[in-house]
Amino acid sequence: xxxxxxxxxxxxxxxxxxxxxxxxxxxxxxxxxxxxxxxxxxxxxxxxxxxxxxxxxxxxxxxxxxxxxxxxxxxxxxxxxxxxxxxxxxxxxxxxxxxxxxxxx
Amino acid sequence: xxxxxxxxxxxxxxxxxxxxxxxxxxxxxxxxxxxxxxxxxxxxxxxxxxxxxxxxxxxxxxxxxxxxxxxxxxxxxxxxxxxxxxxxxxxxxxxxxxxxxxxxxxxxxxxxxxxxxxxxx
Numbered sequence: 001x002x003x004x005x006x007x008x009x010x011x012x013x014x015x016x017x018x019x020x021x022x023x024x025x026x027x028x029x030x031x032x033x034x035x036x037x038x039x040x041x042x043x044x045x046x047x048x049x050x051x052x053x054x055x056x057x058x059x060x061x062x063x064x065x066x067x068x069x070x071x072x073x074x075x076x077x078x079x080x081x082x083x084x085x086x087x088x089x090x091x092x093x094x095x096x097x098x099x100x101x102x103x104x105x
Numbered sequence: 106x107x108x109x110x111x112x113x114x115x116x117x118x119x120x121x122x123x124x125x126x127x128x129x130x131x132x133x134x135x136x137x138x139x140x141x142x143x144x145x146x147x148x149x150x151x152x153x154x155x156x157x158x159x160x161x162x163x164x165x166x167x168x169x170x171x172x173x174x175x176x177x178x179x180x181x182x183x184x185x186x187x188x189x190x191x192x193x194x195x196x197x198x199x200x201x202x203x204x205x206x207x208x209x210x211x212x213x214x215x216x217x218x219x220x221x222x223x224x225x226x
Contacts (some may be wrong), residue, residue: 003110003207017167029112029140030168059207076181090210093107096187098194098201 139168
Protein backbone atom coordinates (compact mmCIF):
# COMPACT_ATOMS: atom_id res chain seq x y z
CA UNK A 1 0.00 0.00 0.00
CA UNK A 2 1.08 3.55 -0.63
CA UNK A 3 0.04 6.93 0.73
CA UNK A 4 -0.33 9.48 -2.05
CA UNK A 5 -0.11 13.08 -0.86
CA UNK A 6 -0.91 15.60 -3.55
CA UNK A 7 -0.58 19.32 -3.00
CA UNK A 8 -2.78 21.00 -5.58
CA UNK A 9 -4.41 24.28 -6.50
CA UNK A 10 -7.58 24.90 -4.43
CA UNK A 11 -9.53 25.81 -7.58
CA UNK A 12 -8.64 22.49 -9.21
CA UNK A 13 -9.69 20.29 -6.30
CA UNK A 14 -13.29 19.71 -7.37
CA UNK A 15 -12.19 18.70 -10.84
CA UNK A 16 -9.57 16.29 -9.48
CA UNK A 17 -11.96 14.76 -6.96
CA UNK A 18 -14.66 14.29 -9.61
CA UNK A 19 -12.25 12.54 -11.94
CA UNK A 20 -11.01 10.31 -9.13
CA UNK A 21 -14.59 9.41 -8.27
CA UNK A 22 -15.36 8.53 -11.87
CA UNK A 23 -12.29 6.32 -12.00
CA UNK A 24 -13.50 4.47 -8.90
CA UNK A 25 -11.50 6.14 -6.13
CA UNK A 26 -14.08 8.00 -4.00
CA UNK A 27 -12.18 7.74 -0.70
CA UNK A 28 -9.81 10.54 0.22
CA UNK A 29 -8.91 13.04 2.92
CA UNK A 30 -8.40 16.73 2.18
CA UNK A 31 -6.67 19.38 4.20
CA UNK A 32 -6.19 23.10 3.62
CA UNK A 33 -2.49 23.96 3.77
CA UNK A 34 -0.23 26.86 2.90
CA UNK A 35 3.12 26.46 1.26
CA UNK A 36 5.69 27.67 -1.17
CA UNK A 37 7.92 26.08 -3.77
CA UNK A 38 11.21 26.78 -5.48
CA UNK A 39 9.90 30.18 -6.61
CA UNK A 40 9.67 31.35 -2.96
CA UNK A 41 6.03 32.34 -3.17
CA UNK A 42 4.73 34.89 -5.66
CA UNK A 43 5.24 38.59 -6.17
CA UNK A 44 2.29 40.67 -7.35
CA UNK A 45 3.46 44.21 -8.00
CA UNK A 46 5.30 45.24 -4.88
CA UNK A 47 3.59 42.70 -2.62
CA UNK A 48 5.34 39.42 -1.93
CA UNK A 49 3.18 36.44 -0.91
CA UNK A 50 5.39 33.91 0.82
CA UNK A 51 2.75 31.34 1.71
CA UNK A 52 0.30 30.36 -0.99
CA UNK A 53 -2.92 28.53 -0.05
CA UNK A 54 -3.07 25.00 -1.38
CA UNK A 55 -5.11 21.88 -0.73
CA UNK A 56 -3.48 18.61 0.26
CA UNK A 57 -5.28 15.46 -0.85
CA UNK A 58 -4.35 12.21 0.85
CA UNK A 59 -5.24 8.86 -0.67
CA UNK A 60 -4.09 5.43 0.44
CA UNK A 61 -4.16 2.87 -2.35
CA UNK A 62 -2.81 -0.52 -3.29
CA UNK A 63 0.55 -0.49 -5.06
CA UNK A 64 -0.91 -1.37 -8.46
CA UNK A 65 -3.30 1.59 -8.46
CA UNK A 66 -0.78 4.29 -7.55
CA UNK A 67 0.26 5.06 -11.13
CA UNK A 68 -3.32 5.49 -12.28
CA UNK A 69 -4.24 7.79 -9.37
CA UNK A 70 -1.11 9.89 -9.88
CA UNK A 71 -1.94 10.15 -13.56
CA UNK A 72 -5.48 11.37 -12.84
CA UNK A 73 -4.29 13.98 -10.33
CA UNK A 74 -1.52 15.18 -12.61
CA UNK A 75 -3.85 15.48 -15.59
CA UNK A 76 -6.81 17.09 -13.79
CA UNK A 77 -4.64 19.47 -11.78
CA UNK A 78 -2.52 20.66 -14.70
CA UNK A 79 -2.43 24.29 -15.84
CA UNK A 80 1.21 24.50 -16.96
CA UNK A 81 2.03 27.42 -14.67
CA UNK A 82 4.19 27.52 -11.56
CA UNK A 83 2.22 26.32 -8.56
CA UNK A 84 0.44 23.32 -10.04
CA UNK A 85 1.74 21.38 -7.07
CA UNK A 86 3.54 18.19 -6.22
CA UNK A 87 2.61 14.58 -5.64
CA UNK A 88 4.45 12.53 -3.04
CA UNK A 89 4.17 8.79 -2.52
CA UNK A 90 5.20 7.10 0.72
CA UNK A 91 4.92 3.51 1.88
CA UNK A 92 2.10 2.43 4.22
CA UNK A 93 2.71 -0.76 6.17
CA UNK A 94 -0.75 -1.38 7.59
CA UNK A 95 -4.29 -0.10 7.29
CA UNK A 96 -7.16 -0.80 9.69
CA UNK A 97 -10.85 -0.02 9.39
CA UNK A 98 -11.98 1.06 12.86
CA UNK A 99 -15.63 0.05 12.36
CA UNK A 100 -14.84 -3.59 11.63
CA UNK A 101 -11.33 -3.88 12.99
CA UNK A 102 -10.24 -5.56 9.78
CA UNK A 103 -6.69 -5.16 8.63
CA UNK A 104 -7.24 -4.08 5.05
CA UNK A 105 -8.18 -1.06 3.00
CA UNK B 106 9.75 3.96 14.59
CA UNK B 107 6.32 4.10 13.03
CA UNK B 108 3.87 6.87 12.35
CA UNK B 109 0.28 6.02 13.18
CA UNK B 110 -2.10 8.15 11.16
CA UNK B 111 -5.66 7.78 12.41
CA UNK B 112 -8.66 9.50 10.90
CA UNK B 113 -11.45 9.58 13.47
CA UNK B 114 -14.74 11.28 14.31
CA UNK B 115 -14.26 14.80 15.77
CA UNK B 116 -16.57 14.05 18.71
CA UNK B 117 -14.39 11.08 19.72
CA UNK B 118 -11.33 13.28 20.04
CA UNK B 119 -11.58 13.83 23.79
CA UNK B 120 -12.19 10.18 24.62
CA UNK B 121 -9.33 9.13 22.38
CA UNK B 122 -6.90 11.54 24.02
CA UNK B 123 -7.93 10.36 27.49
CA UNK B 124 -7.52 6.72 26.52
CA UNK B 125 -4.09 7.34 24.99
CA UNK B 126 -2.90 9.27 28.06
CA UNK B 127 -4.09 6.41 30.30
CA UNK B 128 -1.92 4.01 28.28
CA UNK B 129 1.06 6.35 28.41
CA UNK B 130 0.94 7.99 24.98
CA UNK B 131 0.29 11.68 25.70
CA UNK B 132 2.08 13.04 22.62
CA UNK B 133 0.13 13.54 19.43
CA UNK B 134 -0.56 15.96 16.62
CA UNK B 135 -4.16 16.63 15.60
CA UNK B 136 -5.48 18.23 12.44
CA UNK B 137 -8.94 19.16 11.28
CA UNK B 138 -9.45 17.51 7.92
CA UNK B 139 -12.28 16.75 5.54
CA UNK B 140 -12.71 13.33 4.13
CA UNK B 141 -14.91 10.75 2.61
CA UNK B 142 -14.79 7.01 2.25
CA UNK B 143 -16.34 4.45 -0.01
CA UNK B 144 -19.77 5.94 0.78
CA UNK B 145 -18.78 9.37 -0.59
CA UNK B 146 -19.82 11.29 2.54
CA UNK B 147 -22.79 10.74 4.81
CA UNK B 148 -24.90 13.75 5.75
CA UNK B 149 -27.23 11.90 8.15
CA UNK B 150 -24.39 11.17 10.50
CA UNK B 151 -24.25 14.81 11.62
CA UNK B 152 -26.62 16.44 14.08
CA UNK B 153 -25.38 20.01 13.75
CA UNK B 154 -25.79 22.46 10.88
CA UNK B 155 -23.15 21.91 8.24
CA UNK B 156 -21.22 24.34 6.12
CA UNK B 157 -23.19 24.81 2.86
CA UNK B 158 -19.93 24.53 0.93
CA UNK B 159 -19.76 20.89 1.94
CA UNK B 160 -23.13 19.98 0.44
CA UNK B 161 -23.60 19.21 -3.24
CA UNK B 162 -26.63 19.90 -5.42
CA UNK B 163 -28.45 16.74 -4.38
CA UNK B 164 -28.19 17.67 -0.72
CA UNK B 165 -25.59 15.00 -0.06
CA UNK B 166 -22.34 15.89 1.63
CA UNK B 167 -19.29 15.70 -0.50
CA UNK B 168 -17.04 15.62 2.55
CA UNK B 169 -17.38 14.79 6.22
CA UNK B 170 -15.37 16.72 8.84
CA UNK B 171 -12.86 14.46 10.54
CA UNK B 172 -9.91 14.72 12.87
CA UNK B 173 -6.55 13.31 11.86
CA UNK B 174 -4.21 12.16 14.62
CA UNK B 175 -0.52 11.61 14.03
CA UNK B 176 1.38 9.66 16.64
CA UNK B 177 4.98 8.51 16.29
CA UNK B 178 5.95 5.53 18.46
CA UNK B 179 8.46 2.70 18.65
CA UNK B 180 7.75 -0.41 16.60
CA UNK B 181 6.74 -2.52 19.60
CA UNK B 182 4.15 0.01 20.79
CA UNK B 183 2.27 0.23 17.50
CA UNK B 184 -0.16 -2.58 18.29
CA UNK B 185 -1.08 -1.10 21.68
CA UNK B 186 -1.82 2.34 20.21
CA UNK B 187 -3.92 0.84 17.41
CA UNK B 188 -5.92 -1.27 19.86
CA UNK B 189 -6.53 1.78 22.08
CA UNK B 190 -7.73 3.91 19.17
CA UNK B 191 -9.92 1.13 17.81
CA UNK B 192 -11.52 0.35 21.17
CA UNK B 193 -12.34 4.02 21.80
CA UNK B 194 -13.60 4.86 18.33
CA UNK B 195 -15.58 1.82 17.28
CA UNK B 196 -19.30 2.65 17.14
CA UNK B 197 -20.06 0.14 14.39
CA UNK B 198 -21.55 2.80 12.13
CA UNK B 199 -20.10 3.90 8.82
CA UNK B 200 -17.54 6.67 9.28
CA UNK B 201 -15.56 5.32 12.23
CA UNK B 202 -12.42 6.04 10.29
CA UNK B 203 -9.17 4.43 9.26
CA UNK B 204 -5.77 3.86 10.79
CA UNK B 205 -2.66 3.78 8.66
CA UNK B 206 0.83 2.78 9.77
CA UNK B 207 3.78 4.40 8.01
CA UNK B 208 7.51 3.88 8.55
CA UNK B 209 9.50 6.79 10.00
CA UNK B 210 13.19 6.92 9.28
CA UNK B 211 14.36 9.58 11.68
CA UNK B 212 13.10 11.77 14.51
CA UNK B 213 14.85 14.74 16.13
CA UNK B 214 13.93 16.49 19.36
CA UNK B 215 14.65 20.11 18.58
CA UNK B 216 15.17 21.25 22.18
CA UNK B 217 18.07 18.87 22.88
CA UNK B 218 19.10 17.64 19.44
CA UNK B 219 18.48 13.99 20.42
CA UNK B 220 17.83 11.73 17.44
CA UNK B 221 16.28 8.34 16.90
CA UNK B 222 14.04 6.52 19.38
CA UNK B 223 15.19 8.64 22.34
CA UNK B 224 13.73 11.70 20.64
CA UNK B 225 10.17 10.36 20.98
CA UNK B 226 10.46 8.93 24.52
